[in-house]
Amino acid sequence: DIVMTQSPDSLAVSLGERATINCKSSQNVLYSSNNKNYLAWYQQKPGQPPQLLISWASTRESGVPDRFSGSGSGTDFTLTISSLQAEDVAVYYCQQYYTTPSFGQGTKLEIK
Amino acid sequence: QVHLVQSGAEAKEPGASVKVSCKASGYTVSSYAMHWVRQAPGQRLEWMGWINAGNGNTKQSQKFQGRVTITRDTSASTDYMELSSLRSEDTAVYYCARAHASGSYLIDYWGQGTLVTVSS
16 A cells, blocks of 8 residues: 655744645656656545645646645655645545545644 | 535444445546545544445455445446444444545545444
């Protein structure tokens, strides 16, 4: 099984500042035949199910603000929120879908 | 618009079984696989298994092999997840979650979640 490890576990950022969350997979999730990284990011607010933000490591879903961006390849990935808004307070999870799904432990993002 | 509506909260005793339903709307159910994911208190999201589109084949995580049964009633646009031999560690919110495409492990829509509490 592929193990996903996020850092940090929690993060406090001032409004308008940049937030960066890292995700590392125990195995490569880049599929060589199509050169795609099988890595997604989700946002989960209290009492709600996760919401897909980014797929293929860097493709924003429809309706997701452009302050959210994803980067990385192979085993190391990053979710960046360029200018933190109050509504971005949530727990963020990475997930690999190269094989049967596995998720990171989550990163709790708060306002400083 | 895709909607996944799950059945209500359940309270079960250890050793019992629970069956959670997930009614889909806004798309053709038979064209998409459905995953089941759970989230125990303070724990990460955990994939349990899925039912694939078309042939209805299922696959379970090794952790739940023999305890989880996933079925589909295409006529009712409803999927089901049954977990047996419940123990206290199974207390969690259980989600159905649609695969982005047939055969895909990418999840794009989630149900609202069903809280299952296992306690004597």
